[in-house]
Amino acid sequence: MAYAPHLPVETERLRLRSFTRGDVDAVFDYRRREDVARYLFDGPMSHESVAEALQARVGHDTLDGDGSKIFLAVEHKATHQLIGEVSLILRDAANRQGEIGYIFHPDHHGHGFATEAARALLEMGFAGAGLHRIYARCAAANTDSWKVMERLGMRREAHFREHIFVRGAWDEEFVYAVLESEWRAGAGR
């Protein structure tokens, strides 16, 4: 299978588009922050590492094999401001399993933007890429993140206790998922 969304994808308030080199400062503005990195595996990022990461994302706009990724910048339509990023990863092509992720600038938390963008990702994954199941993972303490998953109609499938030792402490992980049939039946809407 190969799937590339027709970009940009527009939702009510957002535009999901490919990253460009011109996005480095806007992405650095949130990826440098300790509060944003708190529950991410990468710590706060330097300007240079953000530039390298964005360079590596150029061309990541197709799902065409295990581990292939679509990384999208999320722009607020009304202001054209880049407010966050989302990802859709093909984890297992044979079994049509995908994973979503999201990171938003704290100035734009609390408006439902992450949920709105992630909903568009689920639609891409199911209707576009023909996925059967899409999951998301987060630190159990990352309440804001798993609340997004619950708003999306995803079910908590697992709570992995102390599954990895990260930054000096054992991590607890939640796994949430939604099936294509559940999505079609209206989960999360």
Ligand SMILES: CC(C)(COP(=O)(O)OP(=O)(O)OC[C@H]1O[C@@H](n2cnc3c(N)ncnc32)[C@H](O)[C@@H]1OP(=O)(O)O)[C@@H](O)C(=O)NCCC(=O)NCCS
């Ligand atoms: C995870 C993260 C994206 C969640 O952001 P968020 O702003 O809480 O999520 P949403 O954009 O969906 O907004 C939901 C909030 O907006 C409120 N809201 C306001 N208008 C809304 C609308 N139109 N639709 C939905 N929710 C709305 C909701 O009530 C909710 O607030 P609450 O949590 O107080 O109930 C954010 O915390 C983040 O970027 N964290 C740092 C990176 C990170 O940890 N990423 C996840 C890694 S697993």
